[in-house]
Amino acid sequence: MRFINDYLGFATKFKVLIENNPLLNSNEATKNLLVRFQKRDNEHKLYWSDIEDAPFFSSGPIEFCNGEKRIGYNETIINETRLDETEQYALIFHEIGHFLYPRQTQDKTSGIKIELLCDEFSRQILGSSVVINALEKIYPFVAEDKVADITERILILKNKE
Numbered sequence: 771m772r773f774i775n776d777y778l779g780f781a782t783k784f785k786v787l788i789e790n791n792p793l794l795n796s797n798e799a800t801k802n803l804l805v806r807f808q809k810r811d812n813e814h815k816l817y818w819s820d821i822e823d824a825p826f827f828s829s830g831p832i833e834f835c836n837g838e839k840r841i842g843y844n845e846t847i848i849n850e851t852r853l854d855e856t857e858q859y860a861l862i863f864h865e866i867g868h869f870l871y872p873r874q875t876q877d878k879t880s881g882i883k884i885e886l887l888c889d890e891f892s893r894q895i896l897g898s899s900v901v902i903n904a905l906e907k908i909y910p911f912v913a914e915d916k917v918a919d920i921t922e923r924i925l926i927l928k929n930k931e
């Protein structure tokens with residue numbers, strides 16, 4: 771997996787780690803994947819995502835030209851949530867997790883399972899506490915129907931600390 775551009779120095783800082791990550795390298799979907807960071811704000815709505823409450827999100831199953839995929843970032847929400855650099859990295863690794871574990875259905879049970887797998891991917895790279903801190907910061911901003919999921923995600927991470 772390779773980044774086409776950079777955001778907050780993530781691509782530069784984790785280039786070698788990402789290139790050598792056994793999970794990313796053994797997975798057909800991520801092995802040769804090109805990923806682009808794309809800004810989302812009121813002037814730059816992304817047609818592939820209508821998520822209003824997330825600081826980061828991925829283009830999921832949608833492929834752009836050259837098979838590239840995207841990680842969107844919303845600077846307004848990033849500023850509101852006061853995520854620091856490392857917490858943002860944790861959420862970006864979570865989004866990379868979504869390329870490893872694509873959503874199969876809209877079924878809510880499998881949805882939370884995928885979120886847990888993506889948190890685990892991020893946790894294995896950056897450790898529990900930074901992922902927990904990131905989730906605790908976004909918690910007050912998430913839509914009502916996601917509060918239960920975030921609570922469960924934080925609880926599971928705390929059990930692994």
Ligand SMILES: [Zn+2]
Binds near residue numbers: 888
């Ligand atoms: Zn997710």
